[in-house]
Amino acid sequence: MNRLRITKTVIFLAALIPLERLLWKATHDGLGANPIEVITHSTGDWTLILVLTTLSITPLRQVTRQYWLIGVRRMIGLFAFFYGTLHFLTYIWLDKFFDVHEMLKDIGKRRFITIGFSAFVLMIPLALTSTAWSIRRLGGKRWQRLHRLIYLTGILAVIHYFWLVKADHRKPIAYGVVLSILLLYRVGVRMSEKASERRKQQAIPAQAQNPL
Amino acid sequence: MLIGKPAAIPSSEITPKATYLNRRNFLAGAAIAGAAAFTGVAFRDLADLVDPSLTAQANAKIDGLQKSPFSTTEKETPYKDVTNYNNFYEFSTDKYEPADLAKNFKTRPWTVTIDGDVKKKQVLDVDAIMKMAAPEERIYRHRCVEGWSIVVPWVGFSLSELIKRADPLPKAKYVEFTTLYDPKQMPGQRTSVLQWPYLEGLRMDEAMHPLALLCFGMYGEVLPNQDGAPLRIVLPWKYGFKSVKSIVRIRFTGDQPLNTWQQYAPREYGFYSNVNPNVDHPRWSQAKERRLGEFLKRPTLMFNGYDQVASLYSGMDLKKNF
Numbered sequence: 001m002n003r004l005r006i007t008k009t010v011i012f013l014a015a016l017i018p019l020e021r022l023l024w025k026a027t028h029d030g031l032g033a034n035p036i037e038v039i040t041h042s043t044g045d046w047t048l049i050l051v052l053t054t055l056s057i058t059p060l061r062q063v064t065r066q067y068w069l070i071g072v073r074r075m076i077g078l079f080a081f082f083y084g085t086l087h088f089l090t091y092i093w094l095d096k097f098f099d100v101h102e103m104l105k106d107i108g109k110r111r112f113i114t115i116g117f118s119a120f121v122l123m124i125p126l127a128l129t130s131t132a133w134s135i136r137r138l139g140g141k142r143w144q145r146l147h148r149l150i151y152l153t154g155i156l157a158v159i160h161y162f163w164l165v166k167a168d169h170r171k172p173i174a175y176g177v178v179l180s181i182l183l184l185y186r187v188g189v190r191m192s193e194k195a196s197e198r199r200k201q202q203a204i205p206a207q208a209q210n211p212l
Numbered sequence: 213m214l215i216g217k218p219a220a221i222p223s224s225e226i227t228p229k230a231t232y233l234n235r236r237n238f239l240a241g242a243a244i245a246g247a248a249a250f251t252g253v254a255f256r257d258l259a260d261l262v263d264p265s266l267t268a269q270a271n272a273k274i275d276g277l278q279k280s281p282f283s284t285t286e287k288e289t290p291y292k293d294v295t296n297y298n299n300f301y302e303f304s305t306d307k308y309e310p311a312d313l314a315k316n317f318k319t320r321p322w323t324v325t326i327d328g329d330v331k332k333k334q335v336l337d338v339d340a341i342m343k344m345a346a347p348e349e350r351i352y353r354h355r356c357v358e359g360w361s362i363v364v365p366w367v368g369f370s371l372s373e374l375i376k377r378a379d380p381l382p383k384a385k386y387v388e389f390t391t392l393y394d395p396k397q398m399p400g401q402r403t404s405v406l407q408w409p410y411l412e413g414l415r416m417d418e419a420m421h422p423l424a425l426l427c428f429g430m431y432g433e434v435l436p437n438q439d440g441a442p443l444r445i446v447l448p449w450k451y452g453f454k455s456v457k458s459i460v461r462i463r464f465t466g467d468q469p470l471n472t473w474q475q476y477a478p479r480e481y482g483f484y485s486n487v488n489p490n491v492d493h494p495r496w497s498q499a500k501e502r503r504l505g506e507f508l509k510r511p512t513l514m515f516n517g518y519d520q521v522a523s524l525y526s527g528m529d530l531k532k533n534f
Binding site: 032033034035039094097102105106110111112123161164166167168170 | 292293294296297301305307350358391405406474476477492495496497502503504508509518
């Protein structure tokens with residue numbers, strides 16, 4: 001328990017570093033020629049990194065048998081939502097300056113914005129139901145099913161990135177590869193679970209025929 | 213003007229009126245010039261030993277600049293921004309990196325091949341090109357296809373000065389420009405983000421338009437490496453990527469060149485690429501732009517505000533010929 005509390009504190013402080021760095025640069029003339037672009041890219045990057053981090057918790061705890069790691073997942077997920085919100089706010093405030101008409105045009109017309117917006121909106125119910133109370137209220141199974149939306153957020157976010165770059169796709173591809181590994185891991189686990197279930201089901205009648 | 217082999221000592225170094233080293237480099241420069249004159253050793257060999265930045269003639273002032281009626285009175289973008297925010301994919305796709313990666317880029321000796329449908333096929337030394345006409349300062353708006361803009365005091369003269377001297381044949385309808393291909397010096401060319409070398413093209417009447425600038429300086433000084441040294445063009449009514457940097461070849465041709473970005477994504481980048489607020493990039497709007505240093509976006513103007521080029525495109529559907 002103590003280890004979890006320390007780890008959570010460390011993660012909490014570490015997850016704030018990207019924001020602190022931005023704020024420091026912003027107040028020290030360090031954001032370069034196009035500050036709004038830097039803020040947009042940085043908050044976007046960190047949203048994606050944190051989404052991928054939450055998605056890596058399950059594989060990591062299963063592979064390393066460090067089951068306590070589940071205790072840090074919610075916080076990382078909420079930080080992903082936090083940076084996603086900053087990214088979204090940068091767009092509506094700094095980039096579009098609350099020009100609703102233009103934003104609606106953007107969301108309808110620009111597919112990378114449509115898809116990025118969707119990725120963000122899909123995170124909202126997850127953030128809202130991140131409490132223990134919500135888990136009890138929804139029931140573990142239903143809560144889990146709802147929170148699988150994060151897979152979709154991850155996929156949409158990578159496509160959003162891929163579609164917005166002009167020519168150099170190396171970074172979005174790198175994110176895509178990591179995401180694919182994390183999702184394929186789950187597919188693999190699911191398939192092996194199904195296979196062992198089937199084996200069990202076949203095994204039961206066989207035992208029934210030949211009781212010891 | 214015909215030069216087969218570049219002179220051992222670039223003439224700009226022996227003619228201090230055309231280009232002279234600024235105060236910061238004056239002493240080192242004088243020492244080198246003196247030593248070079250005395251020993252007959254090529255300037256750049258010695259300069260290599262002293263300070264690599266000298267070989268690029270960094271910060272050398274350009275003398276005798278004439279004012280241009282084409283200049284805008286808008287506020288110039290700070291030098292720091294124009295030299296640290298560069299779309300120069302030959303070095304990096306990250307706009308903050310060319311400033312450092314181009315630091316040791318060699319801009320001398322440098323020749324430009326003039327060929328194709330032209331009477332005088334020739335190889336010109338860049339220092340000879342720079343002396344073809346009197347240098348002017350032209351303060352132009354510069355609009356990137358990505359939606360940001362700057363105001364830059366470029367130095368050069370009309371591209372038409374060079375074209376007239378090259379004497380193109382009547383069948384030359386287009387001019388094609390090629391950027392240096394040298395992956396050893398240009399790390400971006402070791403990746404295949406774009407097809408190298410970078411190619412751009414203009415219709416002959418566009419290239420002959422007085423606004424089209426053959427550029428070798430900015431802010432009163434020799435062009436910094438990350439901004440396209442030693443020789444580039446500047447076409448203020450077109451998106452920035454049309455303004456080729458570090459030119460090594462100018463070819464005259466009867467066929468419309470396939471410019472690099474059009475070759476990469478023909479749906480997104482056309483041959484003309486005139487600044488046009490009414491024709492969106494398929495993935496983003498071109499109606500507004502962010503002038504670097506300003507918070508609120510400003511509306512983008514047709515032809516970036518250079519209406520004098522409109523007649524070049526009269527009768528053309530600019531939605532189709534984007």
